[in-house]
Amino acid sequence: xxxxxxxxxxxxxxxxxxxxxxxxAEGKLDAVHVTIAxxxxxxxxxxxxxQWQRLFQRFEPRIMQVRTGDDVRMAHAxxxxxxxxxxxxxxxxxxxxxxxxxxxxxxxxxxxxxxxNQSLLATGCYETEDPGITRFGRQVIxxxxxxxxxxxxxxxxxxxTLEAIEISSRPISITHANPAxxxxxxxxxxDTVLRALGESGGMLGFSVYPFHLQGKSxxxxxxxCQMIESAAELMGIDNIGMGTDMVQDQPVSVVEWMRNGxxxxxxxxxxxxxxxxxxPEPVSWLADSRGFPTLRGGxxxxxxxxxxxxKIMGGNWLRFYDASFIPA
Amino acid sequence: xxxxxxxxxxxxxxxxxxxxxxxxAEGKLDAVHVTIAxxxxxxxxxxxxxQWQRLFQRFEPRIMQVRTGDDVRMAHAxxxxxxxxxxxxxxxxxxxxxxxxxxxxxxxxxxxxxxxNQSLLATGCYETEDPGITRFGRQVIxxxxxxxxxxxxxxxxxxxTLEAIEISSRPISITHANPAxxxxxxxxxxDTVLRALGESGGMLGFSVYPFHLQGKSxxxxxxxCQMIESAAELMGIDNIGMGTDMVQDQPVSVVEWMRNGxxxxxxxxxxxxxxxxxxPEPVSWLADSRGFPTLRGGxxxxxxxxxxxxKIMGGNWLRFYDASFIPA
Numbered sequence: 131x132x133x134x135x136x137x138x139x140x141x142x143x144x145x146x147x148x149x150x151x152x153x154x155a156e157g158k159l160d161a162v163h164v165t166i167a168x169x170x171x172x173x174x175x176x177x178x179x180x181q182w183q184r185l186f187q188r189f190e191p192r193i194m195q196v197r198t199g200d201d202v203r204m205a206h207a208x209x210x211x212x213x214x215x216x217x218x219x220x221x222x223x224x225x226x227x228x229x230x231x232x233x234x235x236x237x238x239x240x241x242x243x244x245x246x247n248q249s250l251l252a253t254g255c256y257e258t259e260d261p262g263i264t265r266f267g268r269q270v271i272x273x274x275x276x277x278x279x280x281x282x283x284x285x286x287x288x289x290x291t292l293e294a295i296e297i298s299s300r301p302i303s304i305t306h307a308n309p310a311x312x313x314x315x316x317x318x319x320x321d322t323v324l325r326a327l328g329e330s331g332g333m334l335g336f337s338v339y340p341f342h343l344q345g346k347s348x349x350x351x352x353x354x355c356q357m358i359e360s361a362a363e364l365m366g367i368d369n370i371g372m373g374t375d376m377v378q379d380q381p382v383s384v385v386e387w388m389r390n391g392x393x394x395x396x397x398x399x400x401x402x403x404x405x406x407x408x409x410p411e412p413v414s415w416l417a418d419s420r421g422f423p424t425l426r427g428g429x430x431x432x433x434x435x436x437x438x439x440x441k442i443m444g445g446n447w448l449r450f451y452d453a454s455f456i457p458a
Numbered sequence: 459x460x461x462x463x464x465x466x467x468x469x470x471x472x473x474x475x476x477x478x479x480x481x482x483a484e485g486k487l488d489a490v491h492v493t494i495a496x497x498x499x500x501x502x503x504x505x506x507x508x509q510w511q512r513l514f515q516r517f518e519p520r521i522m523q524v525r526t527g528d529d530v531r532m533a534h535a536x537x538x539x540x541x542x543x544x545x546x547x548x549x550x551x552x553x554x555x556x557x558x559x560x561x562x563x564x565x566x567x568x569x570x571x572x573x574x575n576q577s578l579l580a581t582g583c584y585e586t587e588d589p590g591i592t593r594f595g596r597q598v599i600x601x602x603x604x605x606x607x608x609x610x611x612x613x614x615x616x617x618x619t620l621e622a623i624e625i626s627s628r629p630i631s632i633t634h635a636n637p638a639x640x641x642x643x644x645x646x647x648x649d650t651v652l653r654a655l656g657e658s659g660g661m662l663g664f665s666v667y668p669f670h671l672q673g674k675s676x677x678x679x680x681x682x683c684q685m686i687e688s689a690a691e692l693m694g695i696d697n698i699g700m701g702t703d704m705v706q707d708q709p710v711s712v713v714e715w716m717r718n719g720x721x722x723x724x725x726x727x728x729x730x731x732x733x734x735x736x737x738p739e740p741v742s743w744l745a746d747s748r749g750f751p752t753l754r755g756g757x758x759x760x761x762x763x764x765x766x767x768x769k770i771m772g773g774n775w776l777r778f779y780d781a782s783f784i785p786a
Contacts, residue, residue, distance in 0.1 A: 261588065264575060267576075
């Protein structure tokens, strides 16, 4: 691999450990966007950030925090994996717009405006109705644009996503999802959304979470690469990357937290069901970060040229990080 | 006034003091629903409740906490004013359905599902779109029904209000608003909403906040009583009461907090405007609680009979409290 080829994963939410950091090194992963919060409050999100600061201390030879694109280059040069903080929901800012800048100063670079349900800012993909961006949401988008925090609409509903693209003065992201035309999951995105995302300079990260794949866990690498080719035709080769949505070693209690938070006394099964309530089996070809060279091989095999492969594997995310993580 | 005539105010949010408690005694106010929170978090709402507990200690001869209808009778018998806790927003339960029962145990008997803006549960009356009750909202309504906390839709939008009436298994309230057919303020309610509220056994409290009145601060008592007669025809004489929305002695910083919370860096003027940003001048005939006998006189003068006047002044609220404040 030439030295200017980057590997960046647009989302993982593993139970972090020495084992997983070693797998990242083996897969030559230069940067990964990690999930700090699903339903966590401000105080709880600070606790998660504190836990990462302990991990940076403890695993200093393997990982480092990423606040800018150049930090990814530094991680790459020193053989480490850079870690980008992000929220899968706006719960950490609670009702307080001032918390956007505060979390940006702490390194948070992505925030989803909603996670499955209606939030104070936007609608999630599991609500039956989607009224678009709220009054508070419009204020927060302006503030995120100002400080350099990227809007992520991975778990948001259609109209809210289209409005976020339109209202935001800077390109937004869908860090982990696939085209709904390929696999019609509620979490996957319509061609309308993906076209608008591409035209506005935004980024899509492709997910290997089985619920987002045609054929679920049985989806082959060749089929996945074919989907990428179609998405590239729709959105442009410069607006796509990876966002594996990879989970490793998490107990079932974590998926229950992701699905239920504290908002229901009934059990919500999300993309699963009562009979299929636990984590899905990962795809064989990208079950952990050691699979990234396999993925690269699949893209080459499919017929993408070297420049295209570099863009998909991380080059596009790096360019997007350079443009997005600093104040407007 | 016969001993079985009650005076209950469906909402006030004064800067509480010995002066105001003395005015309540002079106006023979038996119970008042007071505002604990607009945008406050759980912790902040607990602080407000703690402040009330200090007031109950300090002003024990004048005020007492009301948790049931019988507590109002006890306040009445002992010449005190009963205080009912309520939230004007769902912010104190944050994202946690378990906080509904916890706040009920602390005496909170009313909670608005949204305050002007979109909340996690429902839509506020100042949003441009109203998608109705959210997934979390449906869960919370069920829980409020279970424990005996009354749904209040005073600051909510039309569709959310109609859905709350329909989804709730117990009658709901609009503690402080007037018919929009009389004064077309965004905060006032359509005949559709008021008819559905009356038919479901719910309660409307009439507001004397000038922004909700035809003619604003110049609205006369006779005009106000005429509006009550029309509302009684629409909703039934058993489903109406007072909810003055009375404010006394609050600094402008409080109205700014009510309008802006922490959700915007711009200034929102709510029902006012940049040129008219402060508190409106109250109506002369009900500027503080000493005006309740004047109001009673106005109702008699208008032609309501003694039984009807008693219902409007507090009898209906007391019956509603009896039915609503205990577990289903």
